Amino acid sequence: MLCMQSFKGFGYNQTFVDNMYKVIGAIKNNDNLFLHIVAECDALCLHCPHSINNRTNNRNILVCAKDADSEIELREMDLNVLDKFNLTAGTIIKASEIFKFIRKEINKDNNVFTICGSCKWIEICINEHKRI
Numbered sequence: 001m002l003c004m005q006s007f008k009g010f011g012y013n014q015t016f017v018d019n020m021y022k023v024i025g026a027i028k029n030n031d032n033l034f035l036h037i038v039a040e041c042d043a044l045c046l047h048c049p050h051s052i053n054n055r056t057n058n059r060n061i062l063v064c065a066k067d068a069d070s071e072i073e074l075r076e077m078d079l080n081v082l083d084k085f086n087l088t089a090g091t092i093i094k095a096s097e098i099f100k101f102i103r104k105e106i107n108k109d110n111n112v113f114t115i116c117g118s119c120k121w122i123e124i125c126i127n128e129h130k131r132i
Contacts, residue, residue, distance in 0.1 A: 001037075001102055002081060002115065003044065006125045012049050019047040027095045035098060039078035039089040077116075084115055 004024050011017040023043050027033055041062035045051045050066035064070040082088060085105055087098075116122050 001035075001098060002125070003121075005099065005102060008124055010121055010124065013047075015047045016049070020044060027099075031096050033095045034092050035095050037082065037087055037089060037091040037093060037098075039075050039082060041074065081115055 004020070004027070007020055007024060009017055009021075011020060027035070041048075041051050041064055045062050045064065048064070050064055050070065051062045052065045053060050054063045064074045079089070085102065087093075116125065119125070
């Protein structure tokens with residue numbers, strides 16, 4: 001939710017970037033779209049070179065395999081964001097409403113580092129959120 005707000009075409013590879021634009025476009029072009037909020041790899045992670053398909057309990061799920069702690073860090077970051085905005089995993093919410101809410105709330109938080117931690121794109125996002 002946060003990364004889509006200020007995405008500028010940076011990413012792991014062109015396939016990842018293209019997927020980000022595709023997902024962002026689908027959301028922006030459909031005012032009535034509902035999102036299922038998760039704290040795990042999602043549609044944006046689908047084309048990340050670090051995600052792998054892991055079959056668990058007869059279910060295929062994407063996991064982050066960048067390094068040994070990546071999956072845990074991903075979940076913790078997602079849960080931190082959800083907590084910051086008083087949301088819970090599993091919530092289904094209208095995309096236009098959640099993005100309006102996030103733009104309003106992120107601008108109240110002068111310390112984006114508390115939300116995004118050590119993300120390598122953080123400076124790009126901070127500069128973008130200052131303009132919103």
